[in-house]
Amino acid sequence: MKQHQLKIYNxxxxxxxIFEPINPPFVGMYVCGPTVYGDAHLGHARPAVTFDTVYRYLSYLGYKVRYVRNITDVGHLTGDADEGEDKIAKKAKLEKLEPMEVAQQYTDTYHRDMDLLNxxxxxxxxRATGHIPEQIALVQAILDEGLAYEVNGSVYFDVLxxxxxxxxxxxxxxxxxxLISGSRDLDGQGEKRNAVDFALWKNAAPEHLMKWESPWGIGFPGWHLECTAMSSKYLGKHFDIHGGGMDLMFxxxxxxxxQGNACNHQDPAKxxxxxxxxxxxxxKMGKSLGNFITLQELFNGDHKLLDQAYSPMTIRYFMLTAHYRSTLDFSNDALKAAQKGYKKIINGLRIAKKLQFIADENIELDGEQIxxxxxxITNAYRAMDDDFNTAQAIGHLFNLLKKINSMYTGQLHPALLGEEVFGNIIQTFIVFVEKILGLQEEKSDNQQALLDVLLHLYSEAKTARNYDKVDEIRNALKSMGFVVKDMKDKIDWAYEE
Structure with missing residues (x-):
């Protein structure tokens, strides 16, 4: 394992x-996944990209990570509290579908969008519905500890x-x-002994669509209980990292x-x-404000607030340009800037993969360049070791990119760096872009084949001094989002920035 002192903000x-796993080199990480009753939106994308990057970097450092991310397909009620309709069941009634049809449909579209974000x-x-027995067992364990009570077929956690x-x-x-003082103004607290108590198991009304038998009657699990059951089953009673959006903290x-302390006598996560x-x-994004944007709307440009479509990699790159603990404001100007930055990085990736070391015994090493x-390179890794600071790491990558571009254009001879440093700069850039940050090219194989043909025709037209044809091909490539790079010893292309 590489020598890194990784720090995580707890x-x-x-x-x-300092990150010290419970059982190195193994790491257990649980992240709260989506409630699948609608299309994935920006609020889903940020934790997905954040904890994907955490997973990628931990794996790069040599840890063997078990990454568990759940699907909530029952028990998440409207209002995010203990009353109201199940969000998935409500959607099922509106669309005249079975609840599991709704859950499957939006699980599939969530996976599609997460794949596009790489x-x-x-x-x-x-899935929560696949772990009902485990949840019932947890409720019973908390009851046995004297920290829950049953009322009319529902079981509540006794917070006091x-x-x-x-x-x-x-x-x-x-x-x-x-919390108690703030809840006294509420109109009653129903079955609860205290308004701050929360449901572990809810009695299901006859019309409730999603329900199971339990020792307390027919009902369904509380939203909070599901994650305790699934995390403890797959990662143990005490595991390394628990992640999620700030809105889930309370x-x-x-x-x-x-719940973890009640039945397992220890915090779930370190x-x-x-x-x-x-x-x-x-x-703040909200449907009532008219600024609720799904990922597909972003990718297609199909929303009144969007000037254009923004590709999945542009969105991923934009999220990585801010520290995950910072707020992130989506605007057309910010996204257009991110689009340019992403293309610069990917153009650099293409160049880095093509550059070769050229030895020259007549050139002395340049100590300042080295x-x-x-x-x-040191600063890029230092940024990631400092609570996964991708924003700073990207800044240092751009410093490396300047050197890579200089070698590509002939302004900096690779021999000035020496073979070892040359290898380090190329490897570091590629590893960071692809392995750690998870960025990739978005052109298809068909586009590459077309590019190859057009560049060949461009070269022929230039050799024949057919400048009308040269301009025609150049404009055709530009309309596709590519620019021709005319260089002394070669003709190449790049993504238009």
Whole structure:
């Protein structure tokens, strides 16, 4: 394993901590996945890209990562609380489908969009409906600990009694007395002993579509319970990393911690990681504001707020240009800038793969150039080791890209760097772009074949001094998003930036 001192910002401790896995080289990582009742949107993309990058970098460092990301297909009620309709069942009624048809349809489209963003498939992708027995067993274990109570076929977690043993609110920083005080103005609390209590199992009304038999009657699991059941089954009672969006910190992750401590007597995860939220033109994304944008709308440009379509790799690159704990504002100007940056990086990737070391015994090594390259390489890894700071790492990659472009155009002779440093700059750039950041070219094999033909015709026309034909081919390539590079010793193409 490479010698890196990786630091992760742990939401639980509110500070950066040196990453020390529980059982190295193995790492267990659980990330809250989507509730599948609609098309994937920007809010789904950010945690997917964030934790894909975490997975990629941990794997690059030599860790053997078991990456578990769930699918929520039951129990997530409207309002994200203990009352209301199941989000998937509500969609099923509207579309006159079975709930599992809805769940399957939007699981499939989620996978399609994640593939377009080049996110790695998780090691295990469990569904909540596939783990009902495990969830029932967890409810019983919490009841046996005296930290839950049953009312009319529903089971609730007793937050006040739990707080006598463990601090409820330690992840989010919420104060229980303030939560209780803030809930007193609500019109009653129904079956609960206290409004801050949350459902582990809910009794199902006769018209409820998704329900199962349990020791407490026919019902369905609480939303928070599902992740505790699935994470503990596949990663154990105490694992390394739990990830998700900042919006899940309270109450979802707070309740997971309470459930884990209640039945397993320990926190579920050692490190809690949360990506920050996104905004659209400075506003929170919401359907009522008319700025709710799905990934397919972004990829197709089919939304009133979009000037154009933005490719999946442009979106991925844009997300990586901000630290995952920073808010990220989507605007046409920012996305167009990201589109240019992505194309610069990919043009550099193509060049890096073609460059070859050319020895020249008459050229002395340039110590200053070597120092600049080695510093940029060190800084790129240092940025990733500092809580996965992709934004800074990309900045250092652009420093390497300047050297790569200079070697390509002949301004910098590779022999000035020496064979070892030349190899390091090429390998580092390729590894970062493809393996760590997960960026890739988006042209098809058919486009490459067409490019080869057009460049051949361009070369012939230029040799024959048929400049009308030269201009015609150049314009045709530009309309496809490519530019011709006329150089002293070769003709090449690049993505138009």
């Amino acid at each position: 939401t639980l401790s509110r500070k950066k901590e 996110t790695t498939k998780p090691s295990i992708e469990p 009694k739990y707080n006598e043993r463990e601090q409820y609110g330690k992840l989010s920083g919420r104060i229980l007395d303030e 109450p979802h992750h707070e309740c997971e911690i309470a 490190y809690w990681m949360h990506n920050n939220m996104i905004t659209i033109n400075g506003q 120092k600049q390259v080695e510093q940029s």
